[in-house]
Amino acid sequence: MLVFERVYTDGLAQLSYMVGDSKAAVAAVIDPRRDTDVYLRMARERGLRIAYVIETHIHADFVSGAQALARQTGAELIGGRSDAYEFELRQVSGGETFELGQVRLQVMHSPGHTPEHISLLLFDSQQGDQPFALFTGDTLFNLDVGRPDLLGDGSERKMAAKLFDTLMNGYLPLGERVEMYPCHGAGSACGKSIGDRQHSTLGNELLFNPALREQRSEEEFVDWLLKDMPEPPRHYARLKKTNTKRANMDGPALPPPLSPQAFQEIAGQDGVQIVDIRSILAFGGGHVPGAINIALRNEFINWAGWMLSAERPILLIGESDEDVQQAIMQLYRIGVDDVRGYLRNGMTDWQNAALPLAQIGEWTVHELNARRAEADVQVLDVRSPGEVANGRVPGARHIFVAHLAEHLDKLDRDKITVTYCGSGYRASIAASILKREGFQKVANTPGSWMAWNAAGLPVQKD
Structure with missing residues (x-):
């Protein structure tokens, strides 16, 4: 009997899977997170042996738990073909299969997000001889596709072209009924704007995914995909290297x-x-x-x-x-x-204990609007460039929060610096950095751009 379990990790918006056959008491785990207890518990509760631990690709947004889980269970560790790996694993090519009782996984090489990326076709002998599902890793999401620019070596156009080929010549011929199970949901930066659904079908994506619903040539697809691609989070490059090395098997710290x-x-x-x-x-x-x-x-x-x-x-x-x-x-x-x-x-x-306290002012959007033109006030928009392009508080200067610490010389330390973002979250990060770096007069704007628009206040578009 088919075993199919999905594990969703909040914050990371990451999806991993356990698939197998309960009668044969065997399973595989796909793209496990670093804290592996959840998979061990699932296997114990269902009486399953984890025979395979499979990585669809070298991840950039979280530390993989694949090496640890393989060591804990004696499972065979599987990944795509890459010279980057510095640990032992079985590197597989398209067409190779893994038998799990009545269930079978078949490898499809699916480069684009990364060169070594593999996807996994899922077969169940009780449901015919065709695959009924596809584990897409970071190639295809609900309403989005994987970003091809994380290698950081100028290969993004080449990788985007490979992604086009994977989608058009690898995925779509499988048929619209095939279910799709990605490695991420909404909130992950592994795509531009991933949809809310944690699973979909190829047919649904053909109808609603902007990468698939419009007819484009390969060159047009590459240009469309790379246009306005947001900057990848700073830790992605570090984690991509981490996941090629032999893993640190220590559990999380228990600090005092x-x-x-x-x-x-x-x-x-x-x-x-x-x-x-x-x-x-x-x-x-x-x-x-x-x-x-x-x-x-x-x-x-x-x-x-x-x-x-x-x-x-x-x-x-x-x-x-x-x-x-x-x-x-x-x-x-x-x-x-x-x-x-x-x-x-x-x-x-x-x-x-009567120890020192620092404070940050908090301005409503109405106070910000009333005082933004005052000579001793500087308004700082810390959103991403793509957000700012759609409008800003009139007169606000822009420094993306991730780069604020390197651009403090662009701000007047003698003025009141009022930060805002989309909701106030990043604005508070920015305000705390300014305070830490010696800015004395700092305020955050709770609600920020969301509240500004709700109040119908003026918008500047460049």
């Missing part, structure tokens, strides 16, 4: 709760990153001097990857121990492992 005095002592050491995961409003009201605010919301893992160095130690501040442990796991999934401790009882113990 620290007294305010111990926390302050460690925070004063060179290179320590203080990360406050509380809400933007709580952070603005009072925080440890020098902290960066990356609030523990669904966006946390992406912006932690953008803003934090994996080479430097981290101290955490949260509302609760549970929040801190969740943040540690999220960081672990992207290879940010050196968490030295967290502030015991959060800001309550800090303030009760």
Whole structure:
């Protein structure tokens, strides 16, 4: 009997799968995340032996758990063909198969997102001799396709052309009824704008996916795909290298709760990153001097990857121990492992110890509109270039938050700097960076562009 289980990981918007046959008591796991307990638990509960652990490609957005899971279970580790791998695995070509009782997986070489990328056709002997599903990895998503620019070597046009060939000559001939199971859902930066559905069919994508529904030549497809491609998150290049090397099998850290005095002592050491995961409003009201605010919301893992160095130690501040442990796991999934401790009882113990507090002002969009033209105010838009192209607060200057620290010389330190983004989340990151770097008069705009538009306030379009 067919076993089909999907594991969705919040924050990463990542999808992994367990497929197999319950009667034969055998299964394969496709694209496992770094914390592998979920797959081991599923196998135990269903009485399954994990025979294969399969990577569709060398991932760039999370640390793979494939090596660890293969070692834990004795499974055979499978991947596409690449000289980049620095560990042992079975490298496969198109047409090779894996038998799982009545279930069978067949490899399709599907380059485009990466050169070694493979997809997996799923067969069930009780449902005919044709594949009924396709695991697409990062090649095809709901309403989107994988980005071809993550190699960072100028090969994006070549890879986009290969993606076109995979889609048109590999996927579409399979037929519209074939179900599609990707490696990511909405929120991942592995595509431009991935849709909300975590699975689809090739027929549905033909109707609604802009990459497939319009007739384009290969050259037209390449031009369309690469136009306005957003900058990849900073940690993607690091993780792509990490996933070619022999894995660190250690589990997530269990850092100690620290007294305010111990926390302050460690925070004063060179290179320590203080990360406050509380809400933007709580952070603005009072925080440890020098902290960066990356609030523990669904966006946390992406912006932690953008803003934090994996080479430097981290101290955490949260509302609760549970929040801190969740943040540690999220960081672990992207290879940010050196968490030295967290502030015991959060800001309550800090303030009760009479230690210094820094604050950030909070302006409503109405206050921002009323004061944006004042001589001592500079309005800073920290959204991505693509967002800014659709409109900004009149007179606002633009520095993408990910590059703010390198462009502080473009700002007047004597003025009140008011940050805004799409919702206030990135604006709080930016405001905390400014405060950390010595800007004395800083304010964030909760609600930001969403609230600005809701209030019907004026928009400048360049």
